[in-house]
Amino acid sequence: MVSTYVSYLTVARDMNASLSAVASKATVASDTQYYKDNINKVTSVDEFMGDYRLYSYAMKAYGLEDMTYAKAFMKKVLESDLSDSSSFANKLSDGRYADFAAAFKFSGETKEAQSTAQETNLLDAYQASFDDEQDNISSETSYYQGAIANVTSVDDLLGNTRLKNYVLTSFGLSTDYTSTSFLRDVLTSDLNDPNSFVNQLGDPTYLNLAKAFNFDTDGNVAAGGAQSADQMSIVTNGYAVSSATFASSQTGSAYSTYYSAAIANVSSVDDLMQDSKLVSYIRTAYGISEDDPDNYISAALKNADVANAIGLGDLHDAFNFNEDGSLSAGVSAQTSDQAATTSASFATNYQTAIANFSTDDAIDNYKTRMASVTSINDFLKSNATDDDSTNDDEPELWEVALRSFGIDPASVSKSELRSVLSSDPNDPKSYVNGLKDDRFVAFREAFNFDKDGKVSVPLQAMSESVVDDFAAAYKQNKMRYLTGTAQTDAGKAADTEATYFRDQMGSIKTVSDLLSNSRLVNFVLEAKGIDPKSVSSADLKKMFSSDLNDKKSFVNQQSDNRFAEIVASFNFDKDGNISKDPTGSVQQRGDVLQTVNDYLEQTLESDQGDENTGVRLALYFQRKAPTISNAYDILGDTALMQFFTTTFNLSSYVSSMDVDKQADMVNKYIDLKDLQDPDKVESLIKRFTAMYDVKNGTQGTSPALSILSNSSSGGISADTLLAVAQLKTA
Template sequence: MVLSTYSSYLTVNRDMKASLSKVESQAPVKRDTEYYEANIGKVKTVDDLLGDYRLYSYAMQAYGLGEMTYGKAFMRKVLDSDLSDSKSFANTLTDKRYLQMAQAFNFKGDAKVAQSTAQADSTTDAYKASFQTEETNIKTEAAYFASKIGAITNVDDLVNNTRLRTYVLDSAGLDTTFTSKAYLKQVLTSDLADPDSVANQAKNPAWKKLTGFFNFNADGTVNGQAQTADQTEDLKLDYVASMSTYPSATLLDANQRYWDKHVPQVQSAQDLVKDSRLVAYVKTAFGLNPTMLASSVASLMYSQNFAQTYGNTKLLDAFEFSSDGTLPAGTSAQTPAQMSAVAKQYTAEFRKDADKKIADAVTNYETRIAKMTKLDDFFVSNKKDDDKKNDEVSEVWDVALRAFGINPDEVSKSELKKILSSDVTDKKSYVNRLDDDRYVNLVKAFNFTADGGTEAPLTAQSQRMVAQVTADYKAVKLRALTGTAKENASKAADKEIAYYASTIAGIKTADQFLADSRLTKFVLEANGLDPKEVTTTDLRRMFKSDLSDPKSFVNTQSNGKFAEIVASFNFSAKGQLDATAAEGVQQRGAILETTNQYLQQTLEVQQGEQNDGVRLALYFKRKAPEITSPYSIISDKALFTFFKTAYNLPTAIGNIDVAKQADLVKKYIDVGKLGDPDYVDKIVKRFTALYDTQKNGPTSTSLSLLGRSASISADTLLAVAQLRAG
């Protein structure tokens, strides 16, 4: 008994996975697929692919282009196309099978950059966050010291507490690593009245100043408290100043407190500018050049001639100094009103300065990093002797190191160069031998190679794959829409595309990806899948599947799209970025798509050898979700044949105006519903019934007439076609 076309179609389509498995197990198919998978990774150029006939013909067959295998020159133009250029050769071809094949390969590779936009953004975000972290740490340590110092009754209690000892040394800007406990103890128990004491004999005056903050006896004991409240406060002000590397709110408060406490104690302008913190305060408050000599700052406070010559007399009114720079007996350097006014000026300038410094550093970093083509560029200074404007802008390495919690003084440039050219995947590499996660994370943030060049960053999805997914998403969202509806849908799609492209670039693990429902929804919809029908649990199991194991969870799904989705990401089964997934001219997802396409094409060809109607039905079923407009059907010979048969239309309608052909397609097919399997199945049933009727029935007189007539108008043809299909 001869089966109907629809019955034959159902036999194959009822369990498509089983049907494809049968094809896959056929010896010739198996050999060709194994050869493709084993050798496509060796291909580096278009010529490599075209030069290996087995690989080339396999790929051509996979994308339904077997009849064009001979056209190597034509295919070279297709594969050499810049897909980001809408006017490139592949993008301008009406037959989109060529574009699909071009999309499956990435001969040019992703852009080689020192840092991707996502990497640079992550670095500058960490840089900006480091300032808040620094401020928090300063507050934490100051609070800890204040809470403990009251209980200290012996110098040993202080020296033997690592946090307290570090705090004390940091406040004075002294070395915390190599200063011995014994020496620190000798300093803190020194008698400042004795010129021969350890503190007085120290070359660095900071030691003597540090001793003055404590009240230890020579034997290390205390009479009362180790510090008074004023001493604790003074030490804190020094600690904040010493540990602050940017103008924070905490530093602003500390500087103001320092000013309020010490200015009333000065006896002259010269006395004031001897204190570096006080003179820095004045420079900031009055917008003076940071490099201005202290003596010149003093002159601005009391010398009318100097102030007028310099062009700034504001300081004269802000202080009470006499014309010789001294203060009249019983007079303070500033009145309360003057102190208040200057404090307001200082606060305003300080905050403006803080924002500007960080913003300038980030802008400089982003500008410089975008132009880098080699590791040596990283170490080129933006500061020039004759360029005062850039003297205060942080260097690229300053920003990068700070972002990862590294003090530039910790590492030399030569050592940093060895670090950045290290391979973090090699356990014996220089950076890994340092056994410091900060440096490992620093290396991961850049794309420098061992020879000092740059490479494409390893991301969750390659640039080419992101471009393809976003293009597919937009095509799905705009399917069959026109006018205002299309315009609104396009804007909404562009918003989601922008979010996906920017967010996926910063994703480092499968868990991060799966935790963002907006990302997973985007990917599923781009692949024609309904997010509501896929649970988060199942998605997690899919991404944890071993793609090389045919029995893994993702590979046992009835819809092979899920395996292609997982493979399109550069994650290992453990959910970590895997460089091997992105190697070669085909990412592993593209390889899987190609082999799946090959099996599908082979199945359809084999079915067509027995019944061409089954081949056309299977082809329409497969391509239906990709059809975005009537022109998708008109431009595809097989789809157009299917359409004409399904609606009993004469072959000659192919001769009428294309726009009218499109109108005819819209009349009978709702392109917007082609993502609905039930709707597609109804069309397939119609096609198979009419296919059998036309194949087995008598030749239509009208068809014969239309086939012979060259003089009948397009409008007449269209009218006859509509009557026939009605």
């Protein structure tokens, strides 16, 4: 009779060939195809368990074939919340039940307006936008100051879109709708001629614009340059104030400089009120709410009685306007003392605004409200109309989102937002792509609304439930064999990597994106128990370009089927882009492939067990050894426990000992870290097969068995045999 070890080697030496032989059997092939075709047609635990062919296939795949009859028990397993450590599946000592439950998602992937990664990326961009805003103001101002010195004509200024838009923004004019020819007429007007174009307009904004430059009526620059230092200061500080959306010391300084220069040119209340920057400055200086209309301010500036009646007496006293809003001849809008008082009040109140500015409340409100968004309508609902009365002053959801992508909320209507959010970013002819603006495409891709405006499952490189599985496996692998502080530190480090991986899955769009990030690649490989150093980037590229349905493809020809499972875990199409088509509901593609692979391995082991139980146990141990984290994994698995007791010639009565003493015994005989070393696993298998043959009276050609069974000359006593069997494996 052939020895158990030789029989084992016959199978294990070329595992791919052995598994292919099993897969080609008619019954196995038929059952496997049925499983692949139908597993994602079921929508509930009851439907799954009601289809015996599906259910029994899965049970066998996870080594639970003997429990197929226990449907009530298995239903509790499948309905367990694996995130709850006290759930039914998690409380079972045999980890196969939790593994089985984790392989199925009967609730389906979660439909949500934003995934965790999408929300995190958006809010990170939102926070960064404030620093970006300041940097952009500084950058544009530096450009303006350098370029304006080279302007020799009005056409030089207006022909440079960047300069022109800077000037328009500074004066609060539209960059989209202000005519260039109109601006030319304004800037080349003779300010001393009451009949000139700008003076005939009667608009102080355009008059101040013309005053800010030195162009002759022919459009050329007058002597002294396009702008003096004071003129440039008006424009640059006006730009800083107009562009700023939050309180900062940089903006406060620009406000004060602008106010000091601009107030000197004010000749009436109407002039002042037409300059929104001056009005904003006064509101801050005198504590006037944005809810109070502008006519409160203009009325208070004109009439002392009205000012006192509405609590703005200090404002009235700080200016010198007549009741008709004019200034008397030779009188300025403010004396130096009045201007100093106003400036001091502004500085005090603006410092308070700077101190009070925080994105925290806006972000908290965003997170809270987004958690309950189920449609575009919910997303576009104002804070003022939701159930929370404390968030009315916070930015709206769409304002936060648009700002994150550098889009001015004031430039987009709600109807346009609705069209953007309900369009398909993958369709070149969709509304959002028709805008020809990458910012709106990125904005659209940050949300998961379907064409009907309802939330859908996030479309990303790896589904969130699969990310959860990889994160759990990665952490388990990193903490394996560790104890105490080392285990805690490893767990924290693993959580950090998992968070990074989760966040990145929201932005990875192609296989190239994934493979170019070694941190992500290493995470994926290590989650599957693969040493990143053992596989090249070139091979990984070929694996991800392989056709999973082609048995001869590169990834399917690998001796380690975990690589195919990794490829299947991602939602990439044949071109390496994120697939628009679902890759599974109850089971993601990677889980289906793993189930099939496990089924083939179980079938192989079962078939071998029909001939020799020892071979089955050896194959099973070879497969499970790398996943064993502690002694209790062995104690909780009947097959592993049988392997252990046979290997070290221990009595079956060991199982009746105190469980902790059993664990101590396992650790005494096996250094569990050795189970990560294939050579040491093979040594244990040799020992097991030899002892199995001795115990079961099998005679064969195994050298180990020959020695242990005294088949060679110079016999070994029974006592020596026992001593050898009980030696701890080196």
